[in-house]
Amino acid sequence: MRVGIGQVRDASRAGGLQGDEHIEVLGWVNRQRMAAGRDPIDALPRGRPCDPGGCPVSLGVGAGPIGPELDHQGRRLPAAVRQFLAAFDLGLLPEYEQDAGQPWDPAPSQARSRS
Numbered sequence: 001m002r003v004g005i006g007q008v009r010d011a012s013r014a015g016g017l018q019g020d021e022h023i024e025v026l027g028w029v030n031r032q033r034m035a036a037g038r039d040p041i042d043a044l045p046r047g048r049p050c051d052p053g054g055c056p057v058s059l060g061v062g063a064g065p066i067g068p069e070l071d072h073q074g075r076r077l078p079a080a081v082r083q084f085l086a087a088f089d090l091g092l093l094p095e096y097e098q099d100a101g102q103p104w105d106p107a108p109s110q111a112r113s114r115s
Contacts, residue, residue: 032071033061068082
């Protein structure tokens with residue numbers, strides 16, 4: 001399981017993540033994508049809780065497992081991303097959970113980056 005004790009405290013506050021925090025996480029994901037030469041995405045993908053390589057942030061960045069504290073390059077994650085991951089792993093963000101057996105369907109902007 002990816003959630004650490006420190007994240008439980010953060011997630012209790014993150015259970016009420018507002019749209020601004022989700023936009024901040026999407027913004028961070030898109031900055032990572034653009035730094036790697038990929039197009040930005042319109043929305044975070046759905047993922048699997050407690051799976052560092054299958055969470056919405058990891059799938060969105062597309063560069064390998066992320067979290068709970070460090071990104072794919074070993075840098076400390078921004079607070080909003082850490083809180084999002086903790087809340088997601090605790091099941092507080094079901095709107096981002098992937099249905100069992102369903103692959104990630106990329107947003108239109110991602111489809112453009114693959115052509």
